[in-house]
Amino acid sequence: MTTGVEFLPCIVAFCCVHSAYQAADAAGRMRIPYPENIIMVHIPCAGRVDTLHILRAFENGADGVVILACHEGACHHILGNIRAKERVERANALLREIGVDGRRVEMRTCAPNDGSRFARVCHELEEKIKELGPSPLRKHA
């Protein structure tokens, strides 16, 4: 951590179009800044995210992955967020198996109008990944 160059974590956020994507827009309208090193992948529902996508993000060098979905019980596709949670758990188990800290992948929820929560979640994620340090799977680590 103290190598002189500040560690800038690369985080992939899968953002459901019914919640987090709109929450990010809301954050934009309210001009609430959040870390710019979060790569937002626009998806139609958290349930679209496959374990494969999560693992590929790590393979490509992401330090952390988060699925930002609707609150439980508010999914437009009923159980999309629950499905996503199952996949996060699966990815988590697989990562642990190969010796990567499972905390690097996470599932968070937010409401479509809650821009401030979106920004707060982004800050929290950045903090967390900074603590964990660069991913051991980083190509140029």
Add this chain to the structure above:
Amino acid sequence: MDEVKIGVFICNCGDTISKSVDLLDIRARLEKLADVALVSIGHDLCSPQAQQAIRKDIIDNGINRVVIAACSPQLYGDALANLVEKAGLNRHLLSVANIREQCSWVHPDKDKATKKAMVQIRMAVDKVRLQDVVEQAEVEVYKDVLVIGGGIVGMEVAIELSNLNLRTTLIEKEANLGGRLKQFAALYPLQVTPEEMLTSRLKQVTGSENIDALTSAGLKDLSGEVGNFTAKIRKGNEEISRNFGAIILATGYETLFLDKVYGFELGDNIITQSQLEGMLKSPGEIKKIPQSVGFVFDICDEHSRISTPSTLRNALVIKERFGSEVYVLCRNLQVDGAGLEKLYQDVRNKGVIFFKFERFPKVLRENGKINIQVEDLSMAREQVMLSCDLLVVEEKVVPHQDFATLESMLNIGLGPRDFYQEDNVHLYPTSSTKSGIFFAGNCHQDLDLGRALTDASNAASEAYQLISSGKMRVEVERVVVDPDKCALCLTCLRFCPHDAIRIDYEKKTAHILDLACQGCGICAAVCPAKAIKFKDWSDDQILAELEVV
């Protein structure tokens, strides 16, 4: 397939984007990307002039994939897709990079914002490169609506629809229309009596050519999907088969007395709200006018929109009709409907006494009287002893027992309290999880009468929007199954939240109903054989986007 030529159009949005993003730098970097044939920076791409210029650019340069880097697609996504369509391309061959809301507005640092905008646009380019064409088609749909439940809400829905010139079949399992409204003694805060309301609605229902009201009838079977449902309706020994474009459920609720919660049983002088309503409705049943009446509520449900107004209403009726002493005992009185605050004031002004308690009062039966011991919070926690001739208790509002049958027949979901589950409580409050089926009234939410009637109009207008033109635009084969890979494991069928997947046993493959599919992509994610391709968000596209990491 032809050579891919991607055109990237960047908007400076009246300088709000260019202020924090170095667009010239981005243009220089984008031009080096593979398949990018044109990068243009424009002023306010939402303006008609700019759109015309884009159209010209697309046509002149033979662009066959478009990326627009501007504001959120939530704002102009549809308009931009129309623009692409007008330029002769398929509307799906467009990807929007949101560099305003999600970049320039939140990242004031120019270097960082430019870096992020570049990432966003690159993702859009990578995505659109692999985008497949999805055609749209128009499908004929039936302009008929089936309304299940002939209570006041069901009747209201049918009347609204008939006024909008849609044919409606209204089915009611009882012999008469009217449902619960028939039992109500008064409708405060509304200024009509239940009889007046019922007669006027019945007149409209029977007088309308568009409404076919079937009483003593029930739904026996349902097949098909939105726009083309086939319902088998049983009426007596007859069975009627009809086609409908949409279905609206207005099946209401039931009430249940919970003796376990109260710790005592009902009797001659302890009755439920519905029993009281029955008594008030037929005065012959009242043997002796009660001198004092107690009401207890707020026990089964915290703040129910059904029991709170009905308690206030009946307290007022008793006070006005018999002049009895009336006590209302509740944990915390909350009213949130139109006119209810005034109703509460009126009830108090008439002399009804309210007690708020923390601990449930002791109820003792003594010589035909009910003694209630309650700790009064407003009087220094003194124990107050009330003596009543009649105690009226609240019932729990529970889902109708038919819900479970209808749920499996219609293939829709029940929520945590076993009422019907809306698609999304905030965004689509009257839509079910299945396209073409809507809810109205208390079958899906706890609503007072005024709100239930508004809900009925909402459901009616949703159904109208969907089928009134007799045609529906539908994305054809937006999600496709590869029959060679499909192993008929039925995983997608079980996971689809909208009941949009069918199995074709002859071709030995699952297939997706274009009309019913709402594009969540859950099937594509769960398919173990990766046989399902969601053309707007295919695995290849998502993985290509992830290459920017």
